[in-house]
Amino acid sequence: MVEVTLWGSLSALAGGKDKVEVEAKDIRELFRKLAEQYPGFEPMIDRGIAVAIDGTIYRDTWSKTLPEGAEIFLLPRLAGG
């Protein structure tokens, strides 16, 4: 079980909760479970969500494992210039 912190806009879609608990071992499973628990997330996940694990931002690595007790933060997937 990992605790996931949501950013403001995502929090609104989770009924105002800024933290949710999810049983997930990696980023892929996290997204799948989040979409199941909060159907409103699905378009956001499709559009792109980045996952910060202990401060390091991952945008594309589904297989990245989520260590127990790690700080996991969801962020909008951003573009650079």
Add this chain to the structure above:
Amino acid sequence: MNFDPRYSGRNFTSVGTRPIRPDGVDKVTGRARYGADFNMAGQLVGRVLRSPHAHALIKKIDTSKAEKLAGVKAVITAKDLPDLTNGDAAMYDILDNCMARTKALYDGHAVAAVAAVDARTARQALKLIEIDYEVLPHVTDVDEAMQHHAPLINDAIFTEGLEEKPVKPSNVTKRSQFGHGDVHQGFGHADFVVERSFKTEQTHQGYIEPHACVASVSSDGTADLWVCTQGHFVYRQHCAQLLGMEASKLRVTSSEIGGGFGGKTHVWAEPVALALSRKAGRPVKLVMTRDEVFRASGPTSATSIDIKIGASKDGIITAAEATLRYSAGPYAGSWAEIGAMTAFACYRLENVKTVGFEVLVNRPKTAAYRAPSAPMAAFAVESAIDELAKEVGIDPVEFRIKNAAQEGTKSSYGPVYGPIGIGPTLEAVKNHPHMKAPLKKNQGRGMACGFWFNFGGQTCVDLNIGMDGSVSLAVGTVDVGGSRASLSLVAAEELGIDYSQLKAIVADTSSLGYNDMTDGSRGTFSSSMATISAARNAIKTLRERAAQMWDIGVDDVVWEQGHAVAKGQKHGNLGKLSLKEIAAESGKTGGPIAGHSELVADGAGVSFATHICDIEVDPETGATRVIRYTVVQDAGKAVHPTYVEGQYQGGAAQGIGWALNEEYIYGKDGRLQNPGFLDYRIPVCSDLPMIDTQILEIPNPNHPYGVRGVGETSIVPPLAAIANAVSNAAGVRMTHIPMSAPRILAAIEAERQG
């Protein structure tokens, strides 16, 4: 990914040196081929007809007269680019931006295009296209567009991110929010509070090379596109999707690039050129004029930002709050969201809240511009921080040092930081001789900090070893800032050979797997990771071949300084085998030797910079002169320090233009008044001092060499550093960018009049 990206703390032989750039001779002799330098037999000239209206219904387009003109081979409208986006709203916006469908949404929006035997005929044909417009009310100002009475640009847009679902459409496409703690409580603990509003005008990336491409669609459905871009693989995906092609049938070759800065991450002319070529059955070259570049390609947002920061009398920030309104052009974007994330990222804050609003206006579609959205937020925040430091009575550098984020700080956008460089850049600035240099009358000094995330992404590299021992490196990230040199250094480092033995190229989309574009300061970060991985794969093969040549087990062969070495006492009589010697025998030991890598380079390290600027202001005219400028920035590891310094200097130079001169000026009719370099003035050499640089190296733990991106962060602090310098020189706080002479003079006169 079978590759360990963790920082190893190794010593370097090639990395960190400054060899001559591989593309230098071609560029200074004119041999280098840019977007418009490519030609094909039978090529036609493409030209685009653009809306003169800021907002208008397109009631009817009659192309019949243009089609009858001798020499015209194709005329297209939106009908020739049908909607194949299958519900993908972002792609639909790109399609609509390439060719207006039912409404022209800004002055310069493409409405039709022609391909003709020469430019004169093409221009004549454009004049023969008849369009029946119904002109609609327009809005170009970000604050006005948020008003209830503002003309509605898209009645299908309802603001996202509100607690209650809105019942009416709006020009505000999204509200986003970041932060932690309780700002209300934090302000309650403040002894000093600064509250100000700021504005920044819209600017263009100002790349010297306009958008240019040559498209050739064959009757068998395959196509070639030669184009100036930051991401030819992404262009292939977008063009293929918009034209209903299979991506593998479209081969895209990137030309040399005369500047991109985020503006060449989007397709504009390319789908149009392909559609023209498909209709005409001949290759079509499409080159934007400078007027078109300004009117119809990616400027950054205009912004309106409110800042409130409170501090205790001992100089600790107790709360920080920002409301950021960013224009997005006529299509939804996430520009204010990025501003809201980056605004306070330099600081350690217990109570912080930022709210962003994305606002539609009748201006060109906003595109990424080097650390997109961060410079404007930094301008507002760093101006207020400077003012607050003065109110508290602490030196602005010391104030920032007291409040700087550090390893373990919870960032203002959420996650906890790993090792970061904001503190070291501030300490370096504090101790820099520039800070102690005397100032003359009417001169002021300013400093400011900046943050950018940096990104990674999908990346491929092929490394091929020739039979003569020379090495070719094929990469998929377009070289916008010297990556061919830096990646050659990385390959030389891993293989243990000399830089001169390597030649790096940017491969076309049919020669290499998919690569994300060169954006987010990812080129060297990502492709160096793939290069290291590819080189290590090649070394594995080199060791196997050496083992064969010696007839010993591969486990007894190690790779040291460009040679296979047999280890262990029993092989003591075997001499080393060089890469060249192993390559020479490759035909007999198993064939060509190569190393490949396909990976997702994640874990790009955030980066910080602090800039110092001295400005002289003429109090009689408001004219400014930049006297001295210093950039201090964390690079993680500078692979090729000269290029890194160039990125630092380039960011500062662009920032100076943005801060002092550059501005999109719209008339009441919604038309852009200054679409040319004469009236939209970017800095030239005589406007700039030598920009000093200092590279700091705080290794990124997620890269084998510690590399961070360096391209974007350097444009984040300049607006604020210059605003602080001008404010100090003029004796009045400047809150509106650009700080053009009339604006400064007006501020000085207003201050004089009290």
